[in-house]
Amino acid sequence: MGILDGKRILIAGVTLDSSIGFAAAKVAQEQGATVLISNFGRALNITKRIAGRLPSPAPVLELDVSNAEHLAGLADQVREHVDGLDGVVHSIAYGNPETILGGKFLEGPWEDVSHALHVSAYSLKSLAMACAPLMSPGGSVVGVTFDATVAWPGYDWMGVAKAALESTSRYLARDLGANGIRCNLVSAGPLKTLAAKAIPGFEKFEGPWLDQAPLGWDPSDLEPAGKAIVALLSDFFPATTGEIVHVDGGFHAMGA
Known part of the structure; x- marks a missing residue:
């Protein structure tokens, strides 16, 4: 018996099997959930192939969280496979590495910054609202975030977007709580994902974790983050919302 037995979960933003979203989907299935995953555009066909690597093949929905038509039709897409949702995972972020990452904070154009904020932060609200009618009596x-309390080398406007994501999560926790819907984030340490590879100078992130995380840190191991996501999807945190759970080997709690 798993902690997600009978749960219906949508995980948005699964591209490769080296993603946090994929790790969460795998653990969720192992814990008894029916899992749907999503992507869009050219990546959609990749996701369809990757879905076959899960313990059980998962339906793949087309969803661009910055597309109003996709969001409006999401409930109907979900109902083609399940009659509702108990949880949804937002594993989505994007920032143009050519213009707003890699030391380009002062030069980043608003067009690219606004797109990063839309896709990486505002879309948490958009996705939650699109799924809320399917989540009754609660969910x-x-x-997924990366510590936005400090400035990181090369992270630039994506760091700002993660700060906006963290604030958005708190306001969603406030406004959706009356409907029994919890909203939390998992803050993972640096992991070797597709998104990380797009960050110029990402290798600079790893050293401090390898040196200072009291539990140690393996940048190639996505399972701890996946397990934390699944725990928050389960009924084991019924009174926890607006929280950020750190899955970083304890690095965030250390000083020098």
Whole structure:
């Protein structure tokens, strides 16, 4: 018996099997959930192939969280496979590495910054609202962040977008709580994902974790983040919302 037995979960933003979203989907299935995953555009066909690597093949929905028509039709897409949702995972972020990452904070154009904020932060609200009618009498929304309390080398406007994501999660926790919907984030340490590879100078992130995380840190191991997401989707955190759970080997709690 798993902690998600009978749960219906949508995980938005699964591209490769080296993604946090894929890790969450795998653990969720192992814990008894029926899982749907999503992507869009050219990546959609990749996701359809990757879905076959899960313990059980998962339906793949077409969803661009910045597209109003996709969001409006999401409930109908979901109902083709399940009659509702108990949880949704937002594993989505994007920032143009050529213009707003890699030391380009002062030069980043608003067009690219606004797109990063839309896709990486505002879309948490958009996705939650699109799924809320399917989540009755309640459910869990879980997003993925990277510590936005400090400035990181090369992270630039994506760091600002993650700060906006963290604030958005708190306001969603406030406004959706009356409907029994919880909203929390998992803040993972640096992991070797597709998104990380797009960050110029990402290798600079790893050293401090390898040196200072009291539990140690393996940048190639996505399962701890996947397990934390699944725990927050489960009924084991019924009174927890607006929280950020750190899955970083304890690095965030250390000083020098």
